[in-house]
Amino acid sequence: MLNRLSEAQLRALEMLDAAGFSGRTQAVMLASGIKPATIDTLVRAGLATATAELVRAGGLAIEIVDIRITDTGRAALSTD
Numbered sequence: 668m669l670n671r672l673s674e675a676q677l678r679a680l681e682m683l684d685a686a687g688f689s690g691r692t693q694a695v696m697l698a699s700g701i702k703p704a705t706i707d708t709l710v711r712a713g714l715a716t717a718t719a720e721l722v723r724a725g726g727l728a729i730e731i732v733d734i735r736i737t738d739t740g741r742a743a744l745s746t747d
Contacts, residue, residue: 672743675705676714678701690735692707693717703711705736726731 672680679701683690696706718733731735 673705675702676709677711677744679705680714680736680740683734684744685743686736688735690733693732693734696734709740710734713737714743 679696679708682696682699682701693706694705697703703737706715706717710717716737718735720733721729722729731734
């Protein structure tokens, strides 16, 4: 786990917490200004999970990555 959350990490976790069980897609997180490195750090620290899914649309295969907060991530929010 991280010693202290940066403002960007805190913002990302708050977004994920507000999203509830469904989480947010990586595309939405990136469009909201969250950097890929921030997401990677949260996942590596066990504060969030990333699950990739291949979706077919119009004959094209598109990878969708869902990001969800973990219980450890929620605990980090309450202590920060």
